[in-house]
Amino acid sequence: MDPWLLLGQPPDPVPSIGVHPRHDQIRNTGPPRLLKQQGCPACQRLEIQVAVGINHLAFLRDVWRIFTTQVHDCPMSTFSPDISIIVPVLNDAAELAGLLENLAGQRGTCFELIVCDGGSHDHTCHLIATEAPRLPFRLRLVESRRGRGAQMNAGAAAAGAEILLFLHADSRVEESDGITVALMAFRAFGYGIPVAARFRLRFRRSSAAASRSYFYHEAKARLNRADCIRGDQGYMIRRQDFELLGRYDEALPYLEDVRLAHAVEKHGGWLLLPATLDTSARRFEQEGFRERQIASAIIINAFTTGWNELLTSLPELYHCGPSGTLDLEALLGGVTRMLKSGDPAWRRRFWRATGRHLAANAWQFFFWIDVRSAYLRGHSPDRVGQRWLGLYQRLLQGTCSSYPAGVIAELLARLWFWQLIFKETRRTG
Numbered sequence: 001m002d003p004w005l006l007l008g009q010p011p012d013p014v015p016s017i018g019v020h021p022r023h024d025q026i027r028n029t030g031p032p033r034l035l036k037q038q039g040c041p042a043c044q045r046l047e048i049q050v051a052v053g054i055n056h057l058a059f060l061r062d063v064w065r066i067f068t069t070q071v072h073d074c075p076m077s078t079f080s081p082d083i084s085i086i087v088p089v090l091n092d093a094a095e096l097a098g099l100l101e102n103l104a105g106q107r108g109t110c111f112e113l114i115v116c117d118g119g120s121h122d123h124t125c126h127l128i129a130t131e132a133p134r135l136p137f138r139l140r141l142v143e144s145r146r147g148r149g150a151q152m153n154a155g156a157a158a159a160g161a162e163i164l165l166f167l168h169a170d171s172r173v174e175e176s177d178g179i180t181v182a183l184m185a186f187r188a189f190g191y192g193i194p195v196a197a198r199f200r201l202r203f204r205r206s207s208a209a210a211s212r213s214y215f216y217h218e219a220k221a222r223l224n225r226a227d228c229i230r231g232d233q234g235y236m237i238r239r240q241d242f243e244l245l246g247r248y249d250e251a252l253p254y255l256e257d258v259r260l261a262h263a264v265e266k267h268g269g270w271l272l273l274p275a276t277l278d279t280s281a282r283r284f285e286q287e288g289f290r291e292r293q294i295a296s297a298i299i300i301n302a303f304t305t306g307w308n309e310l311l312t313s314l315p316e317l318y319h320c321g322p323s324g325t326l327d328l329e330a331l332l333g334g335v336t337r338m339l340k341s342g343d344p345a346w347r348r349r350f351w352r353a354t355g356r357h358l359a360a361n362a363w364q365f366f367f368w369i370d371v372r373s374a375y376l377r378g379h380s381p382d383r384v385g386q387r388w389l390g391l392y393q394r395l396l397q398g399t400c401s402s403y404p405a406g407v408i409a410e411l412l413a414r415l416w417f418w419q420l421i422f423k424e425t426r427r428t429g
Helices: 056-068 092-103 125-133 148-158 178-186 212-220 239-244 258-268 282-286 289-305 309-319 330-343 344-360 362-377 387-395 404-429
Strands: 016-019 046-049 083-089 110-119 136-145 163-166 194-203 235-238 269-280
Touching: 016 163, 056 212, 083 092, 083 148, 083 212, 092 110, 110 125, 110 148, 110 239, 110 330, 125 136, 136 148, 136 282, 148 258, 163 194, 163 239, 178 194, 194 212, 212 362, 235 239, 258 269, 282 289, 289 309, 289 330, 289 344, 309 330, 330 404, 344 387, 344 404, 362 387
Parallel strands: 083 110, 083 163, 110 136, 194 269
Antiparallel strands: 016 046, 046 269, 163 235, 194 235
C-alpha cells in the first residue's frame, strides 16, 4: 500500500457498552470501562464506543416497541416519526429507486424520508411523486440550492423528528430491522455532550472477489476517530446537537461530512451502531481505486493544513477522462502550479504541516498489519485485532509526534509527490 494514502488517527479508549450482534438484547455492562475495539470470538459482540450514560427509560421503551410493533405499523393520520431520514440527491434517480425499495423493507420503526434535491435534470422528482403514495413511510421532496451541505441542512430544517439520519442515495441498510436496532442503540444514551453515530460500513462492489484494500477501509471505518469517519456510513444525530455543532458547513460543495465529523469529536463523541450500511463502490471502480485514493489523500491534506485555495479550485481540477478514470495528471498539474505560484514562506509552512500530518498517521502502517492478519484468517472487519496498533500506541506514538519525525515525514512527502508526478508524466506522455 502507498504510504501516503494512509490518513487518519488511532482511536482513543472511551467508555463502552456491549451489544449482542443478534440485536435482540442490548445489555448494560455496568460502570463505564475502557475496552479495546475488538471482536469477541465467544459471542462476537460489538463494542459500541460512547462518552455518555445509559438512558434506561428510552431503552425499555424501544425494547417494548420492537417486540410489539407490526411491520410498518405507522398510521399516517397520526403520523409522528421516530426518526427523519435525510438524503441529498442530484440526478440520482437510479440509486434513489434502490434506496426506496430498501427502506420499504425496514420494520419496527416509524420514519419519514426527506429527499433534498439540488436541481436534478433526470426523473428524480417524477420518481418521488410516483412512489410516494405506494410506500409504507412518508416521502417528502425538499428543493434547495446545489451543494450537499446546503441540501442536508434544508432537509434537517423540514424534518419532523428529533433524531436525524443522513444517508446517501446509494446507501442500503443491510438488515431488515437495521434502523430499529440502530435507533435503539442510539437512544440508549442520555443527553449530555453531543453524540453522533454511524453504521458499520460495507462496500457494495460489482465483483465478488475478495479485496484487501476494500477490507482495510471497512475495518478503518469502525475506528472511533473523526479522520476515519465519512458520510457514506450515515450520520445519526439529535436535532439539538446538530444545531449546537453548527449544522453542515455550506462553504464548499464537499467535505461537509469531514467537518461535521471533527466537530462531533471535538465537542462530544462518536458511537458505532450495531447495524451495517452498504455503500456503492461505483466511483472507486469507475475512477480507479488508486487514482481516487491519491486524490483523497491530497484533498484531506489540504483540509488539514488549511490550504483553502486548493479546496476552492477543486471543481476545475477534479474530473475524469474519456474512459471514466480520474484524470490524475490534471489534478497533479494543478496542484503543482499552485504550489509554485505560492510565496516561498508559505510553501515551507505547507510542507512542514504536511510532514506533521503524515507523521501523525504512521499508526496506519501498524493497523495495516493487524488488518492483513485478520484478512488472511478470513475474519470480518469487526474482528480485526489491534495488537500492532496497540504496540505503536504504547511505544511509538510520542516519537511520531516529535519535531524530528515531522521533518523526516516532510522529506518523504516531498519525495512521494515529485516521484508521483514523474510517474504520471511518463505514463501519459
